[in-house]
Amino acid sequence: MLKLYHTPTSVCSIKVRLGMAEIGLDYESEILDFSKSEQHGESYLQINPDGVVPTLIDDGFVVVESSLILEYLDAYYNDGKLIPKDRKLATTARHWLLRTLAIHSAINTITFSTGARDQILASKTSEEIAASISKMPDPVAQLKRKELLANGLNSAYVNQAFGQLQRAFKDMETALADRKWVTAAEFGISDIALLSYIDRLDRLGFSGLLGDESSKIVGWLARMKARPSYDIAIAQHIPQAVADKTRQAGEKHWPEVERLWTARLGK
Known part of the structure; x- marks a missing residue:
């Protein structure tokens, strides 16, 4: 199961959720509370040292940066259908x-x-x-x-x-x-x-x-x-x-x- 650390309103979180919705992927949702600075907590910084969202975990493999996450999901879960062939x-x-x-x-x-x-x-x-x-x-x-x-x-x-x-x-x-x-x-x-x-x-x-x-x-x-x-x-x-x-x-x-x-x- 894919796991996504995200927040409801962050633009980069939205970007990845859009991609997952278009591909039709289910995921475990882990919402961080920015008002409590949870993105800067020690446990989260261990997986994403930049302290930003989103972060994708795929069978223990950590993927950060929303555009890279989009490419990763498209390539390995969608046969690259979102990237033109030309x-x-x-x-x-x-x-x-x-x-x-x-x-x-x-x-x-x-x-x-x-x-x-x-x-x-x-x-x-x-x-x-x-x-x-x-x-x-x-x-x-x-x-x-x-x-x-x-x-x-x-x-x-x-x-x-x-x-x-x-x-x-x-x-x-x-x-x-x-x-x-x-x-x-x-x-x-x-x-x-x-x-x-x-x-x-x-x-x-x-x-x-x-x-x-x-x-x-x-x-x-x-x-x-x-x-x-x-x-x-x-x-x-x-x-x-x-x-x-x-x-x-x-x-x-x-x-x-x-x-x-x-x-x-x-x-």
């Missing part, structure tokens, strides 16, 4: 998997400079925040989290994140110009890998970032939401009350996000 398209799909590292960083920035920042600052003392950040294994990640909590949307990380998203939106829109799915005519691993990030922006109330020039992505997102895997991997794990709270927290920041994004685009 070598050029296959390479393009794997390039998207690599690009999600930068896209993930951008979504992390947008999340922790807006709604998540408000929640953390309202619920924790400065001492508690400092203690929580000190448990993060990566000192650079610590610095980023401190900076985002201190400066919010005024952080330099925000402009960097907008640059990554602007490029990703442009390339996705180009890819979807003459087909329904990102890499090929058939649904595949690129669609699974990208969905959780675009969905997070939508759940934060920031879908306006897509704009009129990203109508193809909007249509793609609707198609992704219509797939059974969306309900299995996302909707069933995120109660409506939590979804509503996330959107309300994000929408408070939309006017400033929109202003900064518009300035970035030179409009």
Whole structure:
């Protein structure tokens, strides 16, 4: 039996759950409570020293990094059906998997400079925040989290994140110009890998970032939401009350996000 360490709302957890739902895999679910810093507990750090989710355990074999987990599951439990057979398209799909590292960083920035920042600052003392950040294994990640909590949307990380998203939106829109799915005519691993990030922006109330020039992505997102895997991997794990709270927290920041994004685009 496969075992998955994950959290209900983390974008990388969602990415892997989507893949497992598309392939039709059952797994033992081990949910970590980030509010209690369980991802930084000694027992979890022994299997994932980075202290992040998800982590897949397959008969004692540990697989980390969500895109690698997707490839692993597709290759060994799905006969590689989610990767195109054409070598050029296959390479393009794997390039998207690599690009999600930068896209993930951008979504992390947008999340922790807006709604998540408000929640953390309202619920924790400065001492508690400092203690929580000190448990993060990566000192650079610590610095980023401190900076985002201190400066919010005024952080330099925000402009960097907008640059990554602007490029990703442009390339996705180009890819979807003459087909329904990102890499090929058939649904595949690129669609699974990208969905959780675009969905997070939508759940934060920031879908306006897509704009009129990203109508193809909007249509793609609707198609992704219509797939059974969306309900299995996302909707069933995120109660409506939590979804509503996330959107309300994000929408408070939309006017400033929109202003900064518009300035970035030179409009």
